[in-house]
Amino acid sequence: MTDIVKQAASIVPSERQIRWQELEFYGFVHFGMNTFTDQEWGFGDADPALFNPTELDADQWVDAFKAAGMKGLILTCKHHDGFCLWPSEYTDYNVKHSPWRDGRGDVVREVADACRRGGIKFGIYLSPWDRHEPSYGDSDRYNQFFLNQLRELLTNYGEIFCVWFDGACGEGPNGKRQVYDWDAYYALIRELQPNAVISVCGPDVRWCGNEAGYCRPSEWSVVPAALQDVEKIQEASQKVDDGQFSRQFSSQDDDLGSREAIKGVTDLVWYPAEVNTSIRPGWFYHASQDDEVRSLEELLDIYYNSVGGNAAFLLNVPPDKRGLIHENDVQRLTELGDTLRETFRTDLAAHGIVTASNSEEGYEPQNIIRQERTTYWRPQLGHEQAVLEIDLGTAHVFDRIVLGEWIRQGQRIESFSLSYHNGDEWEKFFKGTIVGYKRICRFPQMKARKLRLEITQSRIYPTLGQFEVYLSSKRERKNER
Numbered sequence: 001m002t003d004i005v006k007q008a009a010s011i012v013p014s015e016r017q018i019r020w021q022e023l024e025f026y027g028f029v030h031f032g033m034n035t036f037t038d039q040e041w042g043f044g045d046a047d048p049a050l051f052n053p054t055e056l057d058a059d060q061w062v063d064a065f066k067a068a069g070m071k072g073l074i075l076t077c078k079h080h081d082g083f084c085l086w087p088s089e090y091t092d093y094n095v096k097h098s099p100w101r102d103g104r105g106d107v108v109r110e111v112a113d114a115c116r117r118g119g120i121k122f123g124i125y126l127s128p129w130d131r132h133e134p135s136y137g138d139s140d141r142y143n144q145f146f147l148n149q150l151r152e153l154l155t156n157y158g159e160i161f162c163v164w165f166d167g168a169c170g171e172g173p174n175g176k177r178q179v180y181d182w183d184a185y186y187a188l189i190r191e192l193q194p195n196a197v198i199s200v201c202g203p204d205v206r207w208c209g210n211e212a213g214y215c216r217p218s219e220w221s222v223v224p225a226a227l228q229d230v231e232k233i234q235e236a237s238q239k240v241d242d243g244q245f246s247r248q249f250s251s252q253d254d255d256l257g258s259r260e261a262i263k264g265v266t267d268l269v270w271y272p273a274e275v276n277t278s279i280r281p282g283w284f285y286h287a288s289q290d291d292e293v294r295s296l297e298e299l300l301d302i303y304y305n306s307v308g309g310n311a312a313f314l315l316n317v318p319p320d321k322r323g324l325i326h327e328n329d330v331q332r333l334t335e336l337g338d339t340l341r342e343t344f345r346t347d348l349a350a351h352g353i354v355t356a357s358n359s360e361e362g363y364e365p366q367n368i369i370r371q372e373r374t375t376y377w378r379p380q381l382g383h384e385q386a387v388l389e390i391d392l393g394t395a396h397v398f399d400r401i402v403l404g405e406w407i408r409q410g411q412r413i414e415s416f417s418l419s420y421h422n423g424d425e426w427e428k429f430f431k432g433t434i435v436g437y438k439r440i441c442r443f444p445q446m447k448a449r450k451l452r453l454e455i456t457q458s459r460i461y462p463t464l465g466q467f468e469v470y471l472s473s474k475r476e477r478k479n480e481r
């Protein structure tokens with residue numbers, strides 16, 4: 001094993017990254033002036049008088065997100081048009097100058113409070129690109145303005161789990177050129193909200209590289225540090241509002257973390273992926289898209305590929321002009337949550353007996369079926385490969401197996417296979433690559449009592465903290481392709 005592979009195996013997540021990863025699935029809310037002008041990228045010149053949701057109810061948003069199984073919500077406090085959903089002291093372009101709640105409203109407050117009431121995390125999206133603010137392009141002045149806005153959001157609304165910085169910027173060759181002071185933004189966030197992750201144009205959570213919901217088949221959390229380069233993230237981000245970007249994905253850099261990919265790299269970081277996409281074609285609400293809410297089947301696919309593929313899933317659901325999540329979206333979110341709850345309700349391995357080809361003392365194989373995820377199994381040093389066998393006690397019918405590494409020790413498994421005992425011999429039925437925080441294996445239904453997990457390649461030695469077996473909900477099977 002080369003030094004760089006050993007180094008890769010020793011890189012571990014920060015506490016804040018672990019807490020974020022454990023959320024797994026959370027929602028995005030694109031809401032603002034664009035909701036009322038039927039646009040995606042407002043120009044920053046729309047009259048604040050147009051912002052007037054008639055029935056805004058943030059509890060309804062939170063209820064819908066919880067119904068889907070989401071554990072957090074990120075709100076577009078300011079999108080590219082510069083209109084602020086809170087009464088910012090630093091610009092007049094905000095809710096205070098709208099007729100909504102007679103200019104006394106604060107959407108950020110209402111949503112932050114609703115999240116707390118509902119027991120989910122609250123996060124903020126603040127667009128660096130600002131088409132309204134006159135100081136944009138006058139770098140120092142705008143950086144100060146942006147820091148002031150950040151401070152307002154980071155101090156007045158309780159705990160924030162995520163600050164999401166978008167790399168999009170549509171300024172053309174003759175447009176304004178703003179040099180963002182990212183380091184100052186990050187320092188302020190660390191000072192005021194040390195537990196918050198900084199996502200996308202930030203060091204903690206990596207943008208998966210597209211907005212279509214596509215996730216790499218082997219999504220490594222340990223990747224070259226160069227991927228944190230904000231300039232590069234911006235280059236790959238959206239530059240024109242042509243309605244196409246959110247449907248594209250590129251697989252040209254499909255491999256970011258394999259031995260091949262990190263060969264020759266000197267600097268590696270823990271930079272786990274997030275998949276962000278919208279439940280509708282647009283990020284903002286457009287009545288014309290009421291019948292284009294993604295199908296349950298599509299959402300399940302994205303869920304399995306992201307949450308089940310060592311990434312997090314950030315699903316955007318835009319409220320309408322009333323300030324409510326539309327009935328069609330609520331219905332889909334509820335179906336999604338019901339399906340996932342049903343599928344993952346009964347772990348058929350919960351009473352299983354586990355043995356391993358090799359174990360380090362204190363890291364017994366039985367640890368992999370404990371639910372609390374406080375312990376794990378590992379072999380002794382020198383064992384890059386290992387075999388674990390699970391006896392479920394009786395034969396069960398199943399079609400999902402959930403695996404999880406103990407990521408506090410790093411990400412190490414490079415390939416594995418699953419077999420079952422058919423009465424005579426072991427028969428292989430699934431082959432996979434990485435595991436990471438969570439890998440959900442999907443396969444056609446089968447019946448077996450004994451299962452075998454073979455870790456065929458790993459870095460230094462593998463760890464495993466989770467092994468669960470499920471039979472998917474009937475609803476899900478009906479939808480399966």
Ligand code: FUL
Pocket residue numbers: 040166167168237238276283
């Ligand atoms: C993009 C933006 O341009 C879209 O409007 C949206 O906010 C999406 C999440 O990021 O880059």
